[in-house]
Amino acid sequence: MLYSKVRDGILRILGWLGLRRRVGQYTVINCDALPEMPKQNVLYVLGDPPYEWAVGFLCPCNCGALIQLNLLPKARPCWKLKRGPNGEPSLYPSVWRKVGCKSHFFLQDGKIEWV
Numbered sequence: 001m002l003y004s005k006v007r008d009g010i011l012r013i014l015g016w017l018g019l020r021r022r023v024g025q026y027t028v029i030n031c032d033a034l035p036e037m038p039k040q041n042v043l044y045v046l047g048d049p050p051y052e053w054a055v056g057f058l059c060p061c062n063c064g065a066l067i068q069l070n071l072l073p074k075a076r077p078c079w080k081l082k083r084g085p086n087g088e089p090s091l092y093p094s095v096w097r098k099v100g101c102k103s104h105f106f107l108q109d110g111k112i113e114w115v
């Protein structure tokens with residue numbers, strides 16, 4: 001109880017100071033299927049390296065839409081997933097939702113770059 005209150009307080013102070021660098025940073029989770037309640041800032045990768053075939057993640061604009069992208073080069077459209085030295089994911093090309101919020105962004109080095 002006390003611990004979580006202290007932690008929340010520290011996180012709030014770090015937020016005020018602009019030091020919560022992990023906010024908005026995407027991490028990769030390899031899985032067989034997308035979870036029922038996907039979390040924000042998590043890139044769910046279906047399959048295991050080198051046989052990864054799709055990614056799924058919540059739209060970064062917080063509209064709640066689940067974005068699913070194909071990684072198989074034989075199917076179109078197809079995205080490429082790369083990982084940085086610390087596992088930070090990048091997706092190529094950009095993601096452009098044609099429906100709903102119409103968000104257009106890059107995921108680069110684990111961060112969202114809005115277009």
Ligand SMILES: [Zn+2]
Pocket residue numbers: 059060061062063064065101102103
């Ligand atoms: Zn959205």
